[in-house]
Amino acid sequence: EKNELQKLADKEAITIDGRRVKIAANVGIEKDVYNALKNGAEAIGLYRTEFQYMDRVSLPTESELFEAYKNVAVKMGDKQVIVRTFDIGGDKHINYLNCPQEMNPFLGYRAIRLCLDRKDIFKTQLKAILRASNYGNLMIMYPMITHIEQVRQANEILNQAKLELHNQKIKFNRNIEVGIMIETPAAATIADLLIKEVDFFSIGTNDLTQYTIAVDRGNQKIEYLYNSYHPAVLRLIKKVIDESHKAGKWTGMCGEFAGDEKAAVLLLGLGLDEFSMSPTSMTKVKRIIRKCNYSSSKKIAEDLLNISSVDEVENYLDNYINNNN
Ligand code: PEP
Numbered sequence: 475e476k477n478e479l480q481k482l483a484d485k486e487a488i489t490i491d492g493r494r495v496k497i498a499a500n501v502g503i504e505k506d507v508y509n510a511l512k513n514g515a516e517a518i519g520l521y522r523t524e525f526q527y528m529d530r531v532s533l534p535t536e537s538e539l540f541e542a543y544k545n546v547a548v549k550m551g552d553k554q555v556i557v558r559t560f561d562i563g564g565d566k567h568i569n570y571l572n573c574p575q576e577m578n579p580f581l582g583y584r585a586i587r588l589c590l591d592r593k594d595i596f597k598t599q600l601k602a603i604l605r606a607s608n609y610g611n612l613m614i615m616y617p618m619i620t621h622i623e624q625v626r627q628a629n630e631i632l633n634q635a636k637l638e639l640h641n642q643k644i645k646f647n648r649n650i651e652v653g654i655m656i657e658t659p660a661a662a663t664i665a666d667l668l669i670k671e672v673d674f675f676s677i678g679t680n681d682l683t684q685y686t687i688a689v690d691r692g693n694q695k696i697e698y699l700y701n702s703y704h705p706a707v708l709r710l711i712k713k714v715i716d717e718s719h720k721a722g723k724w725t726g727m728c729g730e731f732a733g734d735e736k737a738a739v740l741l742l743g744l745g746l747d748e749f750s751m752s753p754t755s756m757t758k759v760k761r762i763i764r765k766c767n768y769s770s771s772k773k774i775a776e777d778l779l780n781i782s783s784v785d786e787v788e789n790y791l792d793n794y795i796n797n798n799n
């Protein structure tokens with residue numbers, strides 16, 4: 475089976491009736507990039523950059539960050555790499571930032587909220603990404619967006635970063651594309667408004683599920699409630715994809731759900747353009763997609779959006795997988 479899967483690495487993710495989607499990898503450390511390429515990643519749909527800030531005693535410098543991003547950009551060549559600006563806070567605590575203890579860290583000082591408060595740290599990272607954009611096909615993505623002002627303010631800092639580099643006569647991609655993560659119900663609900671400010675969306679189902687169902691993604695006691703097949707999550711996913719398409723833009727997904735084989739036909743039917751996942755899941759999802767019919771997957775998705783319970787949705791998809799693979 476391993477060999478059969480490995481053969482799929484070089485093949486396209488295309489349905490029987492010709493709908494093509496992109497299979498991308500989530501990466502965090504350099505070794506992941508090697509695994510992504512080995513398994514046929516067409517892109518990096520999520521480059522998690524918080525690790526460069528963790529396990530150390532002070533902030534990384536602009537050139538340290540630049541070197542790391544440049545390495546990834548060069549390794550990926552002309553393939554798109556979505557660099558997510560650091561998502562610190564929540565469960566990723568960093569001692570040297572002296573952030574206050576919080577009652578609800580996942581509802582607290584996290585990701586874009588921290589970035590917009592510590593503009594110095596944020597601008598340093600943006601400059602490093604911009605500098606690296608000269609060596610490959612980089613895009614920028616902001617995490618944990620809930621308010622449109624956050625996108626505008628982040629873009630303002632991005633413009634300052636560009637201006638500084640320009641004045642330093644350092645080359646970068648002036649037209650670098652900017653997207654946001656849709657991982658809060660607020661962002662999903664105003665997707666039609668947010669899409670006007672950005673080039674693309676990427677749905678973060680790990681947090682979107684946590685916040686939509688109000689269930690801590692790391693709490694074992696209530697783990698049974700944490701499930702991305704919840705109709706509320708599915709309906710939000712549909713809305714996000716539809717709004718991006720209406721605006722002539724695209725949506726990817728980089729939460730765990732994108733790498734769930736059982737969800738593939740549903741996400742395909744909802745019109746998802748890019749599936750980004752752990753490198754080891756890519757060929758498995760590709761195998762499923764290559765056996766799907768896009769027109770029937772659209773009908774399946776429509777059916778599923780009208781089912782009221784998680785169990786029924788999952789049973790439907792279990793049956794589909796058993797009968798079609
Ligand atoms: C997500 O929330 O789905 C996501 C991809 O981001 P992270 O898992 O890093 O929070």
Ligand code: MG
Nearest residue numbers: 657678680681
């Ligand atoms: Mg997240």
